[in-house]
Amino acid sequence: MRLLPLLLLAALLSGCASTPNNDPSGTWINQAAIDAARESGRLREALLAYGPNLEWHIAPERQQASYSNGFELAEGRLQNAGEGRWQVTFYGDYNEQLAMQNGELVQITSEYWPEQHFARVSGEPKPLGSSFEQALYRDYLGGDWLIEEGLGQGGLVRFNSDGQVQGLPGAERFALCLAGDCAAMSGEHDSLWLQAGDQGSPWLFVHEGNQLRIFEAQNRAQYDEMPEYQPGPQRWLLKRR
Template identity: 55%
Template sequence: MRRALALSLLAALVSGCASHTDLNPDGVWINQDAIDAAVKSDNLREALLSRGPNLEWQVDSKSGEASFSNGFELGEGKIIDSKNGKLRIEFYGNFFEDLSVAAGQLTQAASESGPEQHFVKPKAAPAPDAPPGSSFESALYGAYLGGKWTITNGPGQGSTVQFNPDGSLQGLGDNDRYALCLAGDCAAMSGEYDSMWLERAEQGAPWIFMRKGRQLEIFQAINTAAADEMPQLRPGERRWRLEKQ
């Protein structure tokens, strides 16, 4: 009888600790729904926006600070209320976001800035000095372009290409870095088309790309705007076609 009672008390204690842990809002949270939508979609930015606009949250209840990244902007706010896994964040300009944590998921309530959104902890623990948004980008890059690709048409035909989660790149011409356009000025310049930045030794240029399932096509980006206008990039000649191995 005493053993049964002790086990019951231990179970209650463990359950209470687990419940408390589930309510902890601290750390980095990424929008996995947006990543899953991107992997299934033919248009990266449209998929991200359909589950966004926010892509990552960073919460530090000890300092009373919380911030979000939408792939272009960083919103930094102050936690003005925190109780039982629920947070109210105040941002400059007198607007607020409400967050809640339950069962290992952070939920951003619907507000004037957007619909209800859901976030989870990234599988890979972020480095202490990781810049805002980098955990989401790493997870997206791994899911969206991860693995090995074969150049089926274009310079280096037959070669293997690898897009790494940290933005490094092997096998695609002489490029050693890439970045996908998620939002902001690059999105405005490429309009309905998805774009990426390819570079070597910190020198590079934008390219238009189209990804459909296991096929990836990369095109030269042609600027159709006048010299005194914001660039308007459209796909030109295709440089590479790749198939995922």
């Protein structure tokens, strides 16, 4: 007689445990792009290979879905398409399809974008794009870096997930270039923005293993053209401890 209640309880718990796997609610980030950048050191290549979209916010209760690609934000109307799929309709009546597969949010291949996979993140809601950015900063540049060459030699540098940088002379904040104009201006090179107070400038960098080389960004374009940056003199060589 005790077996039936136990079976019913097990079924109930099983159903509850499986619900999150089919629920697209929440924040999803392109962890594959972060992993590829961390392993190869080449940020732009990783974003191009696994992007372009970097983060989704899904709110079925409000029929809303929005994404960030590191440069633009877009919000669409979310509709349940059945069989674990959802359709997102954006301004201009173009659609994207989302699906849940093995606990991941999958953006289905479309005429605009390739298939992309996203991992759910927990915690308090953040502005769209912030969760990906913070995870990237933590995984890609996290830890302590020793200044082996350059101003401040022998000191330690820390790039924080909130965009603050400590120990790098002349810089208080940083931002990695993910997409948009900064990517167009730096071409095949990875770039970041370093800022102190209200003054900042772009820099190019090469991330190889536990080394980070930061170069001056020299503009090769004419004064009336969009900047075209190429690596100039190396300013710092950092080594992760």
